[in-house]
Amino acid sequence: MSEVNFKDLGISNDILKALEKLEYFVPLEVQKQVIPFILKNKDLIVKSQTGSGKTAAFAIPLCEKIEIEHKKPQALILAPTRELALQIKEDVSHIGRFKKVRATALYGRHPIDMQKRDLKQRVHVIVGTPGRTMDHIERGNLDINEIKYLIIDEADEMLNMGFIDQVEGIIKKLPDDRVTLLFSATMPERIEEICNAYMINSKRIEVKANIDTTQKIQQIYYSVEEDDKFSTVMKIITRDKPGSCIMFCNTRDKTEYLSKLMNEKRFSCATLHGGMTQRERIQTIHGFKRGEIHFLIATDVAARGIHVEDITHVINYEVPLERENYVHRIGRTGRVSSKGIAITLVSHREQRRLDEIESYLEFEIPRGDLSDLGDDLFEDKKMPKERTRLKLKISKTSEINREITRIRINAGKKKKLRPSDVMGALTNIEGISADNIGIIDIQETCTYVEIFGGQGKKVLKDLKETTIKGRKFTTKEIHNRN
Incomplete structure (x- = not known):
């Protein structure tokens, strides 16, 4: 079949x-x-x-x-x-x-x-x-x-x-x-x-998932005191050399603290928490998706709604306060058909929360042996000259955007411009039909138009000599980052 x-x-x-x-x-x-x-x-x-x-x-x-x-x-x-x-x-x-x-x-x-x-x-x-x-x-x-x-x-x-x-x-x-x-x-x-x-x-x-979550995501925890957590993270990075990785903390203060330590070791990292502006959050998520950011250090605000491919590791620097959030956190890796690794660092005072998570999951998370992690290559005396960097990821959407040009026309509602006016002017250009024109977004002082089929350069050139409602307006190409 x-x-x-x-x-x-x-x-x-x-x-x-x-x-x-x-x-x-x-x-x-x-x-x-x-x-x-x-x-x-x-x-x-x-x-x-x-x-x-x-x-x-x-x-x-x-x-x-x-x-x-x-x-x-x-x-x-x-x-x-x-x-x-x-x-x-x-x-x-x-x-x-x-x-x-x-x-x-x-x-x-x-x-x-x-x-x-x-x-x-x-x-x-x-x-x-x-x-x-x-x-x-x-x-x-x-x-x-x-x-x-x-x-x-x-x-x-x-x-x-x-x-x-x-x-x-x-x-x-x-x-x-x-x-x-x-x-x-x-x-x-x-x-x-x-x-x-x-x-x-x-x-x-x-x-039902084709592969059970416990099979898709290798889960493990290490029993380690709070003061030793960062050195344990360094050993994990030394051993596993993770690709895109999210580290979860319970508070924004802890994300900033962990980010400071990671930056001191010259890692490419950024924080994501509720105290950031929406613009900052969007820029951070996009940077992480593109591979510009290797380690995303986040509160549970990132546990839902971030769909990033190829996250190899989720590290719970702190055990989540809500047991459901453990599932949401580790679900950032092992998406669709991929597999991933979820590592939780558990201090003595967090052990009870881990027990509650295991009861909720009806699954006993394996305990790891710290001696298996080996040494921390990122200690100052052993600091490597070159830090592992991710290759920039090619967004799937870049394929769509490759043949689409987004142009800006410096006229909008204040000039009484309507979508039909723009469509009429563009389709009067030789070789351009309605099929070549995407969404027309008319704002107060400008208009954005998507041009399909690789015809953007031609439209930009010919618009210099084309009138819209009897007037010529300046135009330029708008470049979007993927």
Whole structure:
């Protein structure tokens, strides 16, 4: 029997083209099971582990079902954290790139007026955290009257973080005639109540991992006193020579302390915690994804929503305060079909928390022998001249962006520019058709346009002699980092 591919699932060419460039060649199990039902507009309750490929499982059919010419939002995706909301928004945008699907993210600690401006554009998919999404609904910024699809992602985490009442409040405001999709790693009673109250003849799907987590992720702990933890980390690095690695701490002060020690040893590292601005957090995550940052030292803010390929090691510098966070932390490695290593350093006073985690997991984490770690090559007297560096990673999205040029036209709403004006001017250029033009984003004083098919240079050149609404405007290419 031949292997199922995305075309077999009924996915159109514009989406298939993006999937190929993103290196989504064969559907994963959750995608094979979920996509056909979403395409049939069936309510779904999906129990699936993080890292199983579930985001693409709903993003692919969602992009397929979006009606591009429709002006009001058609899909609302709710996520528990800012990081996850941004990740999903990026995934939807990349998958829907050639179909011209436009998504925007709504989350706290980001200027609400900037988000309001985005919502005035044609936006097909809204991805938001519950609090900020409800805020926009109550302010009248977000029109939800024509939402056809509601996706509740990581519902159990919504419950754990105290957001589930806000989620229910949003559900009550949405049109009754919609498709509701709920994704969760576990199904607590409160989540079941939500499903029973707001879903119609729903289909339940449970996707078990092809490889059990205990097989995918090699877990081990070392019993070591607090003052000896850093030297133990150095021995682990000497022995394992990890690739991309996340080190977890319980507080922002500890992340800064550990970062200072790592920097003194000339390691490429950065911190990630709730005290940073959203811009700083985004820049740090992108740097880590690209391989510019070797070691990410983070609080549990990073345990959900960071989907980075090829994380070889997770090191719990401190045992997490909440047992569920242990699962979220180690789940940053061993994603999809990869394998990974999770190492926990346990001081005497943390032993009880480790016991609670093992009871929760119903799994005894093996204890490592410190003598097996050998020496610390990074002691001052043995300090190597060259520090191990990661090779910069080539983002999968760079393949999509390679043939897309993003240009800026120095005119916008203040010049009464409309998308039809820009489209008309561009299609008047010889050899340029509507198929070469992606999303047109008109802002107050400027306009951003995506040009497909490697035609960007030609458009930039010819626009110098082309008028829009009878006037010539300056243009330039905008370079995005992947």
